[in-house]
Amino acid sequence: MQSPTAPQPHITVTGLTMAYGSFVLMRDLTFSINRGDIFIIMGGSGCGKSTLLKILVGLKEPAAGTVLYNDVSLWEVPPGERDLILRRTGILYQSGALWSSMTLAENVALPLEQYTGLGPRDIRELVSLKLALVGLAGFEDFYPSEISGGMRKRAGLARAMALDPEILFFDEPSAGLDPVSAHLLDELILELRESLQATVVIVTHELASIFAIGTNSVFLDVDKRTMTATGNPNDLLRETKDPSLRHFLTRGEE
Amino acid sequence: MSAETATSPTKAAAGQELARPDASTLVVRFGGAFALGLALPGLEELRGALEAEPRPARLVFDATDLTRWDSRFLVHCRKIMDLARAAGVSVETAGLPAGALRLLELAAKVPERKGAARTATREAWLARLGGRSQAAWQAFTEVLDFLGEVTLAVCNLARGRAVMRRSDFLALLHSSGAQALPIVSLISALVGLILAFVGAVQLVAFGAQIYVSSLVGIAMIRVMGAIMTGIIMAGRTGAAFAAELGTMQVNEEIDALRTLGVSPMEFLVLPRLLALVVMMPLLCIYADLMGVLGGFVVGVFMLDLNPAQYLAATWDSVALANFWIGLVHSAVFGVLVALAGCYRGMHCGRSASAVGQATTSAVVTSIISIIIATAIITVICNILGI
Ligand SMILES: Nc1ncnc2c1ncn2[C@@H]1O[C@H](COP(=O)(O)OP(=O)(O)O)[C@@H](O)[C@H]1O
Numbered sequence: 001m002q003s004p005t006a007p008q009p010h011i012t013v014t015g016l017t018m019a020y021g022s023f024v025l026m027r028d029l030t031f032s033i034n035r036g037d038i039f040i041i042m043g044g045s046g047c048g049k050s051t052l053l054k055i056l057v058g059l060k061e062p063a064a065g066t067v068l069y070n071d072v073s074l075w076e077v078p079p080g081e082r083d084l085i086l087r088r089t090g091i092l093y094q095s096g097a098l099w100s101s102m103t104l105a106e107n108v109a110l111p112l113e114q115y116t117g118l119g120p121r122d123i124r125e126l127v128s129l130k131l132a133l134v135g136l137a138g139f140e141d142f143y144p145s146e147i148s149g150g151m152r153k154r155a156g157l158a159r160a161m162a163l164d165p166e167i168l169f170f171d172e173p174s175a176g177l178d179p180v181s182a183h184l185l186d187e188l189i190l191e192l193r194e195s196l197q198a199t200v201v202i203v204t205h206e207l208a209s210i211f212a213i214g215t216n217s218v219f220l221d222v223d224k225r226t227m228t229a230t231g232n233p234n235d236l237l238r239e240t241k242d243p244s245l246r247h248f249l250t251r252g253e254e
Numbered sequence: 255m256s257a258e259t260a261t262s263p264t265k266a267a268a269g270q271e272l273a274r275p276d277a278s279t280l281v282v283r284f285g286g287a288f289a290l291g292l293a294l295p296g297l298e299e300l301r302g303a304l305e306a307e308p309r310p311a312r313l314v315f316d317a318t319d320l321t322r323w324d325s326r327f328l329v330h331c332r333k334i335m336d337l338a339r340a341a342g343v344s345v346e347t348a349g350l351p352a353g354a355l356r357l358l359e360l361a362a363k364v365p366e367r368k369g370a371a372r373t374a375t376r377e378a379w380l381a382r383l384g385g386r387s388q389a390a391w392q393a394f395t396e397v398l399d400f401l402g403e404v405t406l407a408v409c410n411l412a413r414g415r416a417v418m419r420r421s422d423f424l425a426l427l428h429s430s431g432a433q434a435l436p437i438v439s440l441i442s443a444l445v446g447l448i449l450a451f452v453g454a455v456q457l458v459a460f461g462a463q464i465y466v467s468s469l470v471g472i473a474m475i476r477v478m479g480a481i482m483t484g485i486i487m488a489g490r491t492g493a494a495f496a497a498e499l500g501t502m503q504v505n506e507e508i509d510a511l512r513t514l515g516v517s518p519m520e521f522l523v524l525p526r527l528l529a530l531v532v533m534m535p536l537l538c539i540y541a542d543l544m545g546v547l548g549g550f551v552v553g554v555f556m557l558d559l560n561p562a563q564y565l566a567a568t569w570d571s572v573a574l575a576n577f578w579i580g581l582v583h584s585a586v587f588g589v590l591v592a593l594a595g596c597y598r599g600m601h602c603g604r605s606a607s608a609v610g611q612a613t614t615s616a617v618v619t620s621i622i623s624i625i626i627a628t629a630i631i632t633v634i635c636n637i638l639g640i
């Protein structure tokens with residue numbers, strides 16, 4: 001669509017194998033996520049999308065293969081350096097994962113308190129801005145249990161953005177939301193990406209989101225236990241001959 | 255926030271200049287970097303310029319010299335815009351970087367929810383007192399409610415209508431019975447040992463060391479065995495019940511049972527109650543034996559008593575009534591520990607720290623009620639003369 005300059009890889013995955021013990025989920029994953037991409041990890045339920053995300057954000061070690069962040073291998077550097085890389089990422093977990101005993105403001109403030117050394121007033125102002133960005137102005141003193149699921153997702157997004165990350169990861173952002181809220185969340189992600197110049201990685205199987213906002217993607221095939229395609233999802237839909245990818249992208253109607 | 259945030263080597267601190275190109279315009283010119291970890295310019299000068307005569311009519315931004323910016327720049331701009339608006343000066347945002355402009359618009363898009371923000375209020379002491387007593391009354395009625403529901407569940411069980419899974423019950427029997435044996439052995443043997451030591455100091459002075467056996471036997475079997483198992487089980491199993499049910503409350507698992515039409519009282523509380531009522535007396539008998547064994551070790555190896563004589567003296571001095579009284583104690587404690595744990599778990603709040611509070615108060619409630627129950631049973635036994 002755009003990018004007159006050559007795309008710059010932000011994350012490069014090579015020969016990745018993911019496994020739980022001796023149970024191999026996926027092998028030979030090789031793809032790269034470019035700067036400014038909205039990168040979709042797609043595939044059926046249980047194929048290992050969340051697991052792939054956990055490996056990308058440093059929560060789970062891969063069984064084999066490398067993950068490069070700007071040419072630095074995430075799993076081969078000392079843990080201290082890994083933390084520095086990961087501090088420039090923000091993650092929205094599948095169920096929000098807000099800390100239930102803290103208010104929304106305290107949830108968003110914790111990363112700022114940990115890593116910026118700003119005073120309480122500056123933090124309070126930044127927190128209000130982040131909450132306003134996700135449409136939750138005025139909900140600073142609410143606890144996660146007092147707001148709806150969609151609001152919890154958005155509060156999770158505000159927390160993920162707290163440290164102005166270069167890469168934002170989303171695990172099924174629209175799962176459990178009504179179509180209108182899901183669409184609004186997509187718009188929000190798109191808008192934030194445009195204005196923050198961030199790279200966005202989304203795990204989803206919502207076709208509407210995939211085609212509306214994805215600029216690049218990887219498809220994980222459950223049966224073949226590996227990836228079978230990567231590229232812009234709209235191009236994939238037009239060009240692919242692979243029956244299981246076609247089946248997935250057309251919701252089994254073709 | 256821009257992509258070069260972390261990599262840019264420039265360390266030029268944020269700068270802000272004010273200019274008045276004509277009488278009606280105030281220009282705010284930004285320069286350098288506005289980012290996390292850098293000092294930002296103050297707003298006093300701007301506040302002065304907004305009030306200065308002749309009053310400016312509009313405020314214009316100029317960000318051509320801005321090298322990089324992130325969220326703190328947005329916060330700064332929002333403050334400037336709020337100040338200008340308060341001074342009745344109109345703001346033209348066109349001079350801001352395109353990305354910042356879009357984010358500021360996004361932040362202003364959803365208006366602040368009126369009435370959502372909370373303010374701390376201080377109540378008069380009378381109101382606070384009233385609030386406290388209402389809360390205490392409500393807690394009391396909740397306990398009564400809970401006891402009523404448990405009674406109903408037990409009645410349903412007696413009529414064979416309670417919904418409860420056999421496998422749950424068996425697992426609970428295992429975890430609150432067999433798995434508690436090691437710690438019960440250790441504690442009650444040591445308590446028997448301590449009782450024997452303390453008693454021996456006095457009794458040896460009269461040459462009456464043989465009575466150590468009766469002292470340990472009666473104390474352990476009549477009440478100490480039951481109390482020690484009760485306290486162990488309060489810390490071990492009552493706390494586990496509260497944490498487990500509390501976590502289920504947080505995850506809406508209990509709501510899921512209710513909507514399914516399954517009574518959580520029958521499905522969750524009943525098996526726990528039964529498991530402890532069955533297991534506590536058994537554990538208590540075991541603790542009695544271990545306690546007597548502890549005393550036996552002291553009697554035989556320290557006081558050089560004859561083993562057979564020691565056991566015979568224990569057998570003779572401990573009346574069967576003591577044994578039954580111990581069992582009654584432990585059955586009562588089983589009910590109390592199970593109820594305290596389940597009640598705190600079922601009334602847990604919906605956060606991780608609420609689970610912690612529920613667990614703490616389960617243990618405190620169990621131990622207090624164990625001690626109170628012991629006092630009551632002792633008084634009753636005294637009146638009945640047993
Ligand atoms: N902690 C775990 N231990 C063992 N197997 C797991 C674990 N977590 C997930 N799995 C297995 O890995 C597979 C993929 O899980 P997941 O990555 O959550 O799938 P997805 O997010 O694509 O639905 C599932 O089949 C699941 O059984």
Ligand SMILES: [Mg+2]
Pocket residue numbers: 049050094172
């Ligand atoms: Mg998942």
